[in-house]
Amino acid sequence: MAIDEVRWDRLLHPYGVASDMPAQLEALCGVAAGAAFGALWPVPPEWPARTRAMTAAALVVLVRDPALADRRAEIVAYHREAAAAAADRWECASYVIGLGDLGEAPREWLDDPRLAVRVCAALAPALADDPTAVKLLVRTAQTPRALDESFSEPFAPRSRPPAPWEEPPHQVLLRTVCERVSDFGRLYPAACAAAELHGSVAFGPYLPVAFPDGLPPDRQATGPQSAFAQLLADRDDLWDGTRPQAAAVFTAAGLPADREQWRAVRVPEPVDAQGRPSYDAALIVVLEGAAAIRRRPSMYLGAGRTSPELLPRLLAEFTENGAAVQVEEPLTLTAEIPERLGRPFSDDGHAITWRIKHASSLGVLFAAAVSLRMSIHQWIDGVAYRQQFVEGVAQGPAEVLGRVDRPDGVRFVFELDPDWLPPGSRLPGA
Structure with a gap:
């Protein structure tokens, strides 16, 4: 043959x-x-x-x-x-x-x-x-x-x-x-990450793990169940016909394709021994790192994910604090800061941004959290380095590019996540 x-x-x-x-x-x-x-x-x-x-x-x-x-x-x-x-x-x-x-x-x-x-x-x-x-x-x-x-x-x-x-x-x-993994509490952060991919229905595999017995009755959901359900209910594209395959994904998991039923997935109202409203820390879902910024952007920049003020405020965080900023494409910006990070480069792009002591640190942190890709170019003692990240994960170790004649500093290139931002979003000046 x-x-x-x-x-x-x-x-x-x-x-x-x-x-x-x-x-x-x-x-x-x-x-x-x-x-x-x-x-x-x-x-x-x-x-x-x-x-x-x-x-x-x-x-x-x-x-x-x-x-x-x-x-x-x-x-x-x-x-x-x-x-x-x-x-x-x-x-x-x-x-x-x-x-x-x-x-x-x-x-x-x-x-x-x-x-x-x-x-x-x-x-x-x-x-x-x-x-x-x-x-x-x-x-x-x-x-x-x-x-x-x-x-x-x-x-x-x-x-x-x-x-x-x-x-x-x-x-x-x-x-x-x-x-x-059958423990949805363990999978909750990953399920939320999939639910926030607005260009897809990648969350489908998590549905039967999160709701093995169907949607729980009102006020009987766990904290992770309720938070996951609200993320799905808040996605307009799942309910307005933009994602016609969404209904099939819900049906395949034995779950309703009814937005109001998903909105009704809530945790119990905690009460004390006398029946008065109380507080139950077990029902609180704690957000960390990039997830906290993506879920509550207004806490950092004073503007929500869909607000037309979000991207202008992000740029202002850089420009008003002395960083050199250039908008290269609708969702790509470069920020250069006269600050050395030190070595070694971290395996976690979001961890790197926490080490910036420059006045633009909030802008760097926020941009890193809402970027699909980020690259860092650093100059230390006359040697150039670079490293690339996708969703904050290093795609490889830092590369040594060789000697250069320039002062210490760092340049970030942020490619903001089009799946997180509303369709048609553009940086000012793009």
Whole structure:
């Protein structure tokens, strides 16, 4: 069989799709599994790196055929060797996914410095009960778009999903984390992050975890249930026809597609022993970091998310405090501050902003919290550094760019989040 006769589009598949059972391989491939395997194995080392990764993904499917069971060990070994040798994060992640699909437990990649690689390791079915893997997935689910962009090198064009997947990585992540964690209190921050992606209905997997028995009766919801429900009820696009798929998402979870019913999901009114209104700290949902700013922007800038005054006030926080600001695109701004952050760069972009002692620190903190992407360029003792973040998550360690002849300082480039801001939002001067 010639290599160009293999139906590649039928061999590649989303992670864990049930239709990839061995008995269906011949129908999927259009040829006998043995013939397809012979055409692909061994993988020619002279092929381009990404072609080899895609070929390896096809081989993972093929060795599920009982007739090829004795070849599985070879394919496992190939994936391990290729993953260990791959410098490119997309390639390494693709091989690690393959190991998971082969039933392996790729624990050695759980602490990889590349987000894409360690998350793909944690997604392996064999690590479904591994506390370290589950903790990693729960944390990453709080910044789902950071995973989507983590398969590309920092400051490089965005890459396609890894070889074995046909859907955005964050969809695989959210579906998997909801399958593995039944405690909604633990998933609440991640569920809110998904609910605030106004361009999608990515919150769908959280619905049956949050409301396994349907919407609770009035005044019987937990704090996380009520807060999550109010986030959904406040999204106009879910109810005005802008997202027609929203109704199907609610129905699939056995929940009503009625806005008023979601607004009625409230916590009990606490009372004391005499029946008087009281206070119950257990019903209070505490917000931290970027989530606190995104949920209550008026507490920081005196203007709500949809207020036309929000972006002008953000710029004013910089300009009125001496920062040099330039608006480059409708939602992109650069702020330069004569302040050194010190070293090392943090793995958390929001943590970095807390260390700014300049008068513009509030503007930096707010802009970082409401940005999809942020890059930091820093000059320390005549050496230039840079680092990129997506949703506050570092896409890699700080890069040393070399020596420069300029004073110490830092430049932030903020790409404000279009999914958080109202449609059509523009920075003044854009």
